[in-house]
Amino acid sequence: xxxxxxxxxxxxxxxxxxxxxxxxxxxxxxxxxxxxxxxxxxxxxxxxxxxxxxxxxxxxxxxxxxxxxxxxxxxxxxxxxxxxxxxxxxxxxxxxxxxxxxxxxxxxxxxxxxxxxxxxxxxxxxxxxxxxxxxxxxxxxxxxxxxxxxxxxxxxxxxxxxxxxxxxxxxxxxxxxxxxxxxxxxxxxxxxxxxxxxxxxxxxxxxxxxxxxxxxxxxxxxxxxxxxxxxxxxxxxxxxxxxxxxxxxxxxxxxxxxxxxxxxxxxxxxxxxxxxxxxxxxxxxxxxxxxxxxxxxxxxxxxxxxxxxxxxxxxxxxxxxxxxxxxxxxxxxxxxxxxxxxxxxxxxxxxxxxxxxxxxxxxxxxxxxxxxxxxxxxxxxxxxxxxxxxxxxxxxxxxxxxxxxxxxxxxxxxxxxxxxxxxxxxxxxxxxxxxxxxxxxxxxxxxxxxxxxxxxxxxxxxxxxxxxxxxxxxxxxxxxxxxxxxxxxxxxxxx
Numbered sequence: 001x002x003x004x005x006x007x008x009x010x011x012x013x014x015x016x017x018x019x020x021x022x023x024x025x026x027x028x029x030x031x032x033x034x035x036x037x038x039x040x041x042x043x044x045x046x047x048x049x050x051x052x053x054x055x056x057x058x059x060x061x062x063x064x065x066x067x068x069x070x071x072x073x074x075x076x077x078x079x080x081x082x083x084x085x086x087x088x089x090x091x092x093x094x095x096x097x098x099x100x101x102x103x104x105x106x107x108x109x110x111x112x113x114x115x116x117x118x119x120x121x122x123x124x125x126x127x128x129x130x131x132x133x134x135x136x137x138x139x140x141x142x143x144x145x146x147x148x149x150x151x152x153x154x155x156x157x158x159x160x161x162x163x164x165x166x167x168x169x170x171x172x173x174x175x176x177x178x179x180x181x182x183x184x185x186x187x188x189x190x191x192x193x194x195x196x197x198x199x200x201x202x203x204x205x206x207x208x209x210x211x212x213x214x215x216x217x218x219x220x221x222x223x224x225x226x227x228x229x230x231x232x233x234x235x236x237x238x239x240x241x242x243x244x245x246x247x248x249x250x251x252x253x254x255x256x257x258x259x260x261x262x263x264x265x266x267x268x269x270x271x272x273x274x275x276x277x278x279x280x281x282x283x284x285x286x287x288x289x290x291x292x293x294x295x296x297x298x299x300x301x302x303x304x305x306x307x308x309x310x311x312x313x314x315x316x317x318x319x320x321x322x323x324x325x326x327x328x329x330x331x332x333x334x335x336x337x338x339x340x341x342x343x344x345x346x347x348x349x350x351x352x353x354x355x356x357x358x359x360x361x362x363x364x365x366x367x368x369x370x371x372x373x374x375x376x377x378x379x380x381x382x383x384x385x386x387x388x389x390x391x392x393x394x395x396x397x398x399x400x401x402x403x404x405x406x407x408x409x410x411x412x413x414x415x416x417x418x419x420x421x422x423x424x425x426x427x428x429x430x431x432x433x434x435x436x437x438x439x440x441x442x443x444x445x446x447x448x449x450x451x452x453x454x455x456x457x458x459x460x461x462x463x464x465x466x467x468x469x470x471x472x473x474x475x476x477x478x479x480x481x482x483x484x485x486x487x488x489x490x491x492x493x494x495x
Contacts, residue, residue: 068092084182084189087175090201090254096190099270102277112195116262117269117304120350122341142338149335150260150343157327158293158320158344159259161226162251170228174253177230181205185238191254192247192274194266201254202247202271203229204279205238212241217309218281220271220301221246222294228253233291233314239486242287245279247271261296261345268297272305283307287491291315292369292480295386299351306356310492314362315480317370317382318349318389326372349389356448358492361387361473362484365414369480378414387411387473395468397453403465410469419475426466433467434495436460441495 055061064086071079072094080096099112112118156163167174181187185205192200207215219237221244223229229246230253237244250257250267257263275281288311290298295316302311317323321340328336340346352359363383366375373380388407392399399407406426413419440452453461471493476484 064088080188087179090191090199091256093189093191093254095193095199097192097270097274097278099193099195099266099273102273112266112269114195114197116196117265119262119265119300119345120303120347120354122345122347142335143342145335146339146342149339154339154344155258155260159225159249159251161224161228161249162259166226167253170231174228174230177228178203181230181234190274192267192270194250194257194263194270196257196263196266198250198257198263198267199255200247200250200267200270201229201252202245202274203234204246205244206279207241207243210241214241215243217285217287218243218245218275218279219287219289220275222268222288222290222297223247223249223252224292224294227291227294233289233294233484236484236486236489237287237289240489243281245271245275260343264297265300268301269304272301284309287312289314289489291484293346295348296346296351299348299355302355302357302359303351306354308355308357310358310360310494311352311355312360312362312489312492313348313352313386314476314484315364315367315370315383316348316361316386318386319382320344320346322372322382323370349386352386352390353393356446358494359390359472360490360492361390362488363387363473363475364480364482365475365477367480375479379408379412383473384411387469391465391468391472394448394450395452395464396449397451397456398461398464398468400453400461402458403453403461406462407465407469410466411473414475415477416475419470423466423470426462428463428466430467433464436464438495446495 067079067082067086068088071083075094075096083093160166178189181203182189188204188206190202190204192202194200209215219242221229221232221234221237223232223234223246227233228248232246234244234246247267248255249259250263251259255267257267272286275286276283283305284307286305286308288298288301288308290312291314293316295313298311298313298316302308321337324336324340324344325333361383363381365378367381367383368375370382371377371380372382378384388399388404391407392404395403410419410422413422436452440450444450453464456464474488474490476482476488
């Protein structure tokens, strides 16, 4: 330490002073370390230079750079077609569609802002309580805890597909699926910029040039919490002959951001805008198809774009809270409920009830994910609650006590034979049900809720309730992750 001035000694931390005094810290030991660090930096610089030289002398790489730069300057179809032949980091892919691109949005003040699109907000947990400064201070620790849980454990449990290690493990499969869509289905990849700045990775397969009439319809697919368009539910409508638009959640594969409800809705908004204003589909020719947790963005789109043709929800649920409580300790009930409502509020049923168009629900009879007890307990499947809430909103008189009871009995059936037995026991006359509904629609119009059934006896309401339940929900005897066969992909019933 004698080589250091005394004034500097006093500036050193005690541990450093003691280390030097005992001989652990000396110039003779520091100098070799700097030599090692300098050598390592030189090696890294040399590797980077060799990689650059290798790329520059590679004619294929130079051709790729030329096409990429040309595409950034001019987004022509030919440039995009050539660029699609290369697999590279999607961050460098040029933006194909901007959320503000539609002229109607530039002229309107009612569209989304940079803060995001409109969501349905949950009601306060304690209604009627004065929102004083003292109450805010009391709630602050709970709010901070909920925020931390949602942004660490909660988000990753809810959307495991956003976890980096899982994506890394799946990357070979995703690249193979993406190549299949491009090479075999003539898929066109595109990057969309949402209003929150997230970049959304999409894949479009156009079937409008085929002889199949369903090719004129576009199915927008919303994947599950560990699903990617490369290997997800997009295969079902593709096999059925529809034009298809798949997209990845924020934070999944090529999409940036994190999959919180607001970001999810922002992404869905730009996807629908892209389908209408760039791909040229009318809302009446668009069908929203969702699997599992994708039901949130599907129901948001149905609520926000009421002219959409139809909604198909496969293995989805009504609300996230019961499913979150199922996997967490009972002692955490208050924290879980508060966290979900404030940060992860997937209120599918509430959004779906804002939609006036045709809806089909597909219930998996052996579902192990969206049941709150065991897969064999089919009445704990939250798809049942989604159906009941939809029917109770649309047909409140029919779904009174008598109608609700008979629909619950029908939902207990776990096979087609049991369903048919309950249906025949109540002697449902389908022609009569159709005539009653059509007469009401002709007289009162199509907008829900309907008051049909208010002057009807209990037997008539029960028949109508069973008829409507069967038209809105189809069973599929499979587990949660079994791919839906193309023959089970059917358009929803409508009058």
